[in-house]
Amino acid sequence: MKRTKIFQLIDADAPLDRVLAKGWVRTRRDSKTFSFIELNDGSCLKNLQVIADESLDNYEEIKKITTGSAVAVTGRHVESKGGGQKWEVQADGIEIIHMAPETYPLQKKRHTDEFLRTIAHLRPRTNKYGAAFRIRAELAYAIHQFFRDRGFKYIHTPILTGSDCEGAGELFRVTAMDLTRVPTVDGKPDFDGDFFGREANLTVSGQLSAEMFALALGDVYTFGPTFRAENSNTRRHAAEFWMVEPEMAFCDLAGNMGLGEDLIRTVVRQIMDNCADDLELFAKFVDKKLMKTLQNTVDSDYVRLPYREAVAILLKSGKKFEFPVEFGKDLQSEHERFLTENHFRKPVILHDYPKTIKPFYMRVNDDNETVAAMDVLVPSIGEIIGGSQREERLDVLEARMAELSMETEPYWWYLDSRRYGSVPHSGFGLGFERLMMLVTGISNIRDVIPFPRTPRNIEF
RNA sequence: UCCCCAGUAGCUCAGUCGGCAGAGCAGGUGGCUGUUAACCACCGUGUCCGUGGUUCGAGUCCGCGCUGGGGAGCCA
Numbered sequence: 001m002k003r004t005k006i007f008q009l010i011d012a013d014a015p016l017d018r019v020l021a022k023g024w025v026r027t028r029r030d031s032k033t034f035s036f037i038e039l040n041d042g043s044c045l046k047n048l049q050v051i052a053d054e055s056l057d058n059y060e061e062i063k064k065i066t067t068g069s070a071v072a073v074t075g076r077h078v079e080s081k082g083g084g085q086k087w088e089v090q091a092d093g094i095e096i097i098h099m100a101p102e103t104y105p106l107q108k109k110r111h112t113d114e115f116l117r118t119i120a121h122l123r124p125r126t127n128k129y130g131a132a133f134r135i136r137a138e139l140a141y142a143i144h145q146f147f148r149d150r151g152f153k154y155i156h157t158p159i160l161t162g163s164d165c166e167g168a169g170e171l172f173r174v175t176a177m178d179l180t181r182v183p184t185v186d187g188k189p190d191f192d193g194d195f196f197g198r199e200a201n202l203t204v205s206g207q208l209s210a211e212m213f214a215l216a217l218g219d220v221y222t223f224g225p226t227f228r229a230e231n232s233n234t235r236r237h238a239a240e241f242w243m244v245e246p247e248m249a250f251c252d253l254a255g256n257m258g259l260g261e262d263l264i265r266t267v268v269r270q271i272m273d274n275c276a277d278d279l280e281l282f283a284k285f286v287d288k289k290l291m292k293t294l295q296n297t298v299d300s301d302y303v304r305l306p307y308r309e310a311v312a313i314l315l316k317s318g319k320k321f322e323f324p325v326e327f328g329k330d331l332q333s334e335h336e337r338f339l340t341e342n343h344f345r346k347p348v349i350l351h352d353y354p355k356t357i358k359p360f361y362m363r364v365n366d367d368n369e370t371v372a373a374m375d376v377l378v379p380s381i382g383e384i385i386g387g388s389q390r391e392e393r394l395d396v397l398e399a400r401m402a403e404l405s406m407e408t409e410p411y412w413w414y415l416d417s418r419r420y421g422s423v424p425h426s427g428f429g430l431g432f433e434r435l436m437m438l439v440t441g442i443s444n445i446r447d448v449i450p451f452p453r454t455p456r457n458i459e460f
Numbered sequence: 461u462c463c464c465c466a467g468u469a470g471c472u473c474a475g476u477c478g479g480c481a482g483a484g485c486a487g488g489u490g491g492c493u494g495u496u497a498a499c500c501a502c503c504g505u506g507u508c509c510g511u512g513g514u515u516c517g518a519g520u521c522c523g524c525g526c527u528g529g530g531g532a533g534c535c536a
Contacts, residue, residue: 029495
């Protein structure tokens with residue numbers, strides 16, 4: 001008999017007659033002449049209630065089935081006599097595929113997230129993490145669908161990069177050299193004999209590559225892993241995370257902001273429509289205000305706020321901040337939180353930042369003081385998108401690089417794009433895990449990625 | 461990297477003023493019930509994170525270290 005997934009047994013409109021279900025036992029409750037078995041196969045949040053009667057030839061074994069054990073159940077799919085579930089399976093055969101010993105660490109009770117992180121290989125078997133990772137899969141699909149619907153092409157940009165100067169953050173070095181015998185020149189490692197014949201690192205962003213493809217295919221996006229060797233110890237940072245980076249030719253900052261807002265709103269709506277059961281768990285047990293937050297994210301128009309005006313609002317607020325607000329300084333977390341959580345109470349897109357605090361590739365505005373940058377801030381998480389219109393004017397770009405004492409030679413190919421058919425273009429990076437945090441209300445990034453990598457943590 | 465907090469049974473935690481180490485859950489045994497975080501009775505469980513010190517005596521006080529969490533910085 002062909003296996004039926006449990007979500008189909010639970011969503012059924014009519015009895016399905018005789019079925020085969022396979023999964024893991026969440027709990028067992030014994031009655032005098034029969035047992036209730038809660039079976040979960042990960043296809044949905046809900047468990048299938050299985051009735052195992054004493055007439056089963058292995059009933060003595062069945063009564064010993066422990067939480068976490070794997071079983072295959074055949075039986076009749078019938079309306080449940082008890083409350084709490086519509087359907088149940090009256091078993092006529094239960095095969096114990098594997099009995100989990102009583103050392104199985106997951107119990108029928110709430111565990112802390114901290115404990116579950118120490119058993120990250122088992123935590124997807126819990127209700128909460130199962131729900132989170134089903135949502136993660138749907139969210140990734142929603143992203144691809146969003147871009148495909150709008151004619152964007154998906155580009156696979158390299159994970160290994162040859163430049164140590166992509167801009168953002170500390171890099172993870174990649175080498176095939178024997179680290180006990182690294183050849184040196186002038187006291188520095190000599191990469192000439194290494195795999196690529198030069199220094200190599202893990203990517204911190206696919207942006208520069210994506211720009212090249214935007215200037216060929218028009219609208220493109222990347223969606224892949226990104227690596228930062230920053231010693232960040234916060235609930236919002238991971239050393240390995242997934243980033244979505246659209247890049248659009250013939251697009252200015254306004255169009256860029258519009259796409260960011262549209263993207264967040266569309267994918268959140270899709271999760272609300274397609275993952276109602278899983279979302280309900282988070283609304284109930286993780287963040288009581290989740291549905292309100294999501295509704296707000298979907299319904300409200302995101303504020304467009306020039307950095308200059310943000311500074312004015314913060315100065316006028318009369319609120320005492322730990323760090324002073326001053327034009328030319330980057331806004332602190334507390335300032336961003338005030339704007340999005342207290343002042344506007346909805347997502348805020350800050351734009352046109354001073355060029356002194358932004359990287360070389362952002363387009364310099366006519367005031368020659370600000371650049372066409374934008375950050376999308378959402379309540380409680382903070383920055384979820386960072387992007388800009390790119391500097392398409394070769395002379396201005398080279399001048400900016402000189403200003404920042406950057407060598408232009410390694411960027412010869414990047415600068416080529418400004419020599420041949422250069423056009424205004426824009427893009428941004430969306431932190432996929434931060435989007436997950438927004439959607440689920442989970443407050444720690446380590447709990448929305450299967451096996452989190454953070455400083456001093458690479459188990460599993 | 462900096463600041464703050466925590467570390468006690470498999471898990472979640474309590475432990476008073478420095479005076480013999482506790483509960484609930486999980487597990488085991490028996491009972492009861494179309495049950496649903498089932499229920500009732502009984503049973504076992506410890507490097508009190510490590511290390512050095514103060515003290516007649518340290519889970520408790522002090523120093524150092526490790527691990528975890530929260531906040532800050534960096535950013536997605």
